[in-house]
Amino acid sequence: MDIGWLESFLALVEHGSFTRAAEAQHVSQPAFSRRIRALEIWFGEPLVDRSTYPVSLTPAGVKVRAGAIETVAAISAVRDEIRGRQRTPRGAVRVAVTHTLATTFFAQWWASCSDQGPVPCVLLPSNTLDAYDALLHGGCDLLLAYADPALPLSIPVADVEWMVLAEDVLAPYTSVTGRQPDFSLPGTAAHPVPMVTHSQGAFLGRVTERILAERDLHLLPIAQSDFTSGLAALIGAGMGVGWLPGRLVTPQLADGTLQQVGDSSLTASIEIRLYRVPSDKVPARAAGIWHRAAGLAADGS
Structure with missing residues (x-):
């Protein structure tokens, strides 16, 4: 077993494509494919369904993903400690956070929960499903995500x-x-509105699809990414209309570089939730953050 095989497998899970995962790991696609095949041979079963796009995991692949997340994290921590480069704070609370909330919500919220003194933490940005998987399998103590x-x-x-x-x-x-919006909705069949969007597999992409399924809009997709801040930058550059969380675009609304279009029927209310496993399995410091967060939520802070 080569730990690099597991890292490549997790990259494939994250990107959903052999090509994009190989690019992210800075290796050729044939070399990347050989790593995945070697891992499948080692386990004795196919881990990836190559007939779908994005690629999906077989039942065996789902099991391997859960173990790979924990194994790679544990081996990396031991390696860093041996090399004298361990920088993880002692007793840190491990918080998996979806990418958008990591940049828009986490810092102020964590400071509010740590008002009696800094609570050490390890911030683990991730997509929603992988973060939830990490929570269930011990890869983090708390999960902060949209719902x-x-x-x-x-x-x-x-x-x-x-x-x-x-x-x-x-x-x-x-x-x-x-001071005038560059695009307006709903558009027409002859002149559809350019649209930048999340993929349908991303959480915010699924919410956007729910909104669009109930409306008669004329849209022309021209850019797609699951990196929400990147989509916001594309929208700001005049590429088209896109659905974004309000907390992310507050600065751009204030300085007048972005503007909401359409009416309230084109919006969706979403929640920011904090998750944990049953309380008897949560470390003491994480439990303290949970109780402090509950108090802040009850106070409306």
Whole structure:
């Protein structure tokens, strides 16, 4: 077994494509494919269904992913400690955070939960499903993620506890020129509105699809990414309309570089939730953060 095989496998899970995963690891696609095949030979079963796009995991692949996340993290920590480069704070709370919340919500919220003195933490940015998987399999202590009350994730929520910390709104935005929006909705069949969007597999992409399924809009997709801040930059550059969380675009709304378009029927209310496994399995410091967060949520802070 080569630990690099597991790292390549996790890259494939993250990117959903052999080509994109190989590029992310800075190796050729044939070399990357050989790593995945070597791992499958080692386990004795196919781990990836190559007939789908994005690629999907076989039942064996799902099991391997859970173990790979924990194994790679543990081996990396031991390596860093041996090399004298261990920088992880002692007793740190490991918090998996979806990428958008890592840049828009986490810092101020964590400081509020640590008002009696800094609480050491390790911030683990991730997508929603991988972060939830890490929570269930011990890869983190807490999970901070968006949730759509109208579109529950197909995950075993009975295995965790959660609370709502705050709310946000997913809405369509456009760039602005001379105080006028560059694009407007709904568009027409002859002149569809350019659209930048998340993939349908991403959480915010699924929420956007739910909104669009109920509306008669004329849109022309021209750019796609699951990196929400990157989409916001594309929208700001005048590429088209895109659905973004309000907390992310607050600065651009304030300085007039972005503007919401359409009416309230094109928006969706989403929640910012904190998750944990049953309380008897949560480390003491993480439990303290949980109780402090519950108090802040109850106070409306």
